[in-house]
Amino acid sequence: MWTSLKRLLGYARPHVGVLVAAFACMALLGLATGAYAYLMGPALRFLLSGGAEGFGGAQPVPWLSRLPREAVLWGFPVVVLTVGVVKGVGYLGQFYFMGLFSQKVVADLRRELFVRLTALSPAQLARERMGDLLSRFSADVQAVELAAMYTVGSYLRDSLQIVVLAGVALSISPVLGGVMLGVLPLAALPASKLTRKALKGTREGQVQLGHLAGQLQEGLGGMRTIQAFNGQAAELARFSEHARAHEEALVRAAWARGGVPGVMEVLAAAALAGALAYAAATHAMEPESLLSFLTAVVLVYQPVKDLGRVTQFAMQAGAAGERLFSLLDLRHPVEDVPGAVEAPAPKKGIRVEGVRFSYGERRALDGLTLELPVGKVVALVGPSGGGKSTLTSLLLRFERPQEGHLYFDGVDVDGYTAASVRAKFALVTQEPLLFSGSVLDNLRYARPEATREEVEAAARVANADGFIRALPEGYETRVGERGVKLSGGQRQRLCIARAVLSRAPVLVLDEATSSLDPESEREVQAALAEVLPGRTALVIAHRLSTVVEADLICVVEAGRVVERGSHAELLKAGGRYAALWALQTAAPERGAA
Structure with missing residues (x-):
């Protein structure tokens, strides 16, 4: 005392x-x-x-x-x-x-x-x-x-x-x-x-x-x-x-x-x-x-x-x-090392090499290696507990790898400040988080200095401008605590618009559609179809139908990448991805029977 x-x-x-x-x-x-x-x-x-x-x-x-x-x-x-x-x-x-x-x-x-x-x-x-x-x-x-x-x-x-x-x-x-x-x-x-x-x-x-x-x-x-x-x-x-x-x-x-x-x-x-x-x-x-x-x-x-x-x-x-x-007295597990500098936006890509990470006795990542090229969409799929979301935490410097390294254009990110590395990513999670202010306030949270024209342009890219204008006060409508006045699909499209407005070089979608009903999922998928082409993106998903257009699909199990390739290549290989695809596409037919 x-x-x-x-x-x-x-x-x-x-x-x-x-x-x-x-x-x-x-x-x-x-x-x-x-x-x-x-x-x-x-x-x-x-x-x-x-x-x-x-x-x-x-x-x-x-x-x-x-x-x-x-x-x-x-x-x-x-x-x-x-x-x-x-x-x-x-x-x-x-x-x-x-x-x-x-x-x-x-x-x-x-x-x-x-x-x-x-x-x-x-x-x-x-x-x-x-x-x-x-x-x-x-x-x-x-x-x-x-x-x-x-x-x-x-x-x-x-x-x-x-x-x-x-x-x-x-x-x-x-x-x-x-x-x-x-x-x-x-x-x-x-x-x-x-x-x-x-x-x-x-x-x-x-x-x-x-x-x-x-x-x-x-x-x-x-x-x-x-x-x-x-x-x-x-x-x-x-x-x-x-x-x-x-x-x-x-x-x-x-x-x-x-x-x-x-x-x-x-x-x-x-x-x-x-x-x-x-x-x-x-x-x-x-x-x-x-x-x-x-x-x-x-x-x-x-x-x-x-x-x-x-x-x-x-x-x-x-x-x-x-x-x-x-x-x-608690300290963030990723603190800047002496002499750390601002991270530049990656021009070639991001590499995850031999990364291991455990939560106590449970191994989440076990030597995972992954490439995320600039301008490409890379999807991670696989069963729960495979380490996909853990990888997101490591990329955004929420945690530090216990073994292995993360690289921006071949440079170890440990030499960069955590905040500057984090600024290179725009994150959209499974739970769409909005604050209790207006729609405009929530969108500008990513970039407070953004003009009204830039906000509306980002909303149009995310297929959100239409429903926003239909709200009682348009962009000035207050969304309530955690966005309770909006539907799940509307909240998620606002989160995508916020990510677009941030102008971060890399977009990370962590189970962005998994908690939505089919109609809301279609709305968000339409928004992503506008957002993803030509962007550097990492998409984590359980539903394989959401990643068929990805440039590269990686199947992650037990903390390792066990398969990688395009949708067509993985189906042709007949491995774990093909088995998961058959399981998910056959489920509606069994339900109908």
Whole structure:
């Protein structure tokens, strides 16, 4: 926890100026609080004695006895009001500046989290539960925000008040003041044990909250399946188990946190009782001195208790920091090597040579070699799990080959920056991903500077301009979250238009039609018939009917290319491709029979 808290403090460095302003306000607050304690005894004694003599015949207050009684009677309320105004300004200023500080820190942290999330590979994100990621972005960041707002301010403000009030108490009675300060360390041992218990419960609570968010996200995404199999009871049981664990962890943490101010309350009462007993037994303190001392003791234990109370925010921030930094410390598997340069567009072609890649114990690619000539359409076909989509991830530098190399015109792509290599590909996946803006916004996502004429030209190439103009607001029509207002074929044609607009030299179609119904597939096929001729393209498909016009077809099984050739050549060879073609073309006839 302490390591993560130390790292979180690093986010405060750019905003030290705001902290200095907050500390100045806290200094006013501390001095005003000390003034209350110091003035209380002398002022009350003067008012009761008239400045002539003290309680029980004791000597009058020297510096007050020289003032006219009327001046003190009218002046003291003004002094109290002035101290109150100063204290109020201190409170207002420190809360404003600490609020500003916390928002700046959280904004920096959220920005860094977003940058890290968008910099990770799809495979890394797939290993994380989406709900847990969202929990880190919301609940964990909020814990840091509360700590920045209250804990940092409390440590500065309350520590300053403790120093000022302790100084007042020591100046009045060094003996009792020393006893009062000596009592404080007695709370260290029980407070330390309780803090460790609270930290453990807080950490468990944060983890369980991530599980709850993850299950909620899964449940909302799979509601059709849950209801279709009447799985509501099973989901409720899972949810209840995580909720119970979350509740128990936070209750344990709350019990431990509550023990810290409880210990401080007992110590404060003991200190007060000891001061009263000492004063009664020795008569060594004047009444006004005793009153000021007791006021200082009462006031000094309040910030001490506040420090114990706000420590819970620090513990929550520490536990949240551990989860946040576990994400921030992840690195993309393909990072640029020193001296990497911008990749040029390939003029001859792309070569994949002897590439091997495994997911744990499962081998996805096993020495695969492939040529992708410029201006040609190369198709990859074969059974699921053969490594076709893995090859796409390697080409787009989402992953790095564990063995083998990728070449642009004979130059190893490891010498190029990953972003510049990625920019040479336009990807269209099985799941057409659109954002919640307008049609125009989604198309321009590939190239924000594109003109309206260029956007419309790309849409016409992708056979999408007609249906776009038929929408209620044409290109300005908002498509809804993930394009929910459009059909599957329309969404996919927009994705193809976006890829065309990007002007990337190589087009990659990864199962672009496999999830579509027959009518939508025909629409997309018509769009591809306009897009593919003369382009450099890699087409990954299960349906062989979609790749018969490809210049080269490669059959991939168990991570290797086992056959290659044109559609006619592979049918004539009578190998794996011919068997797959017979299987797929015979399926409708068997269904009809």
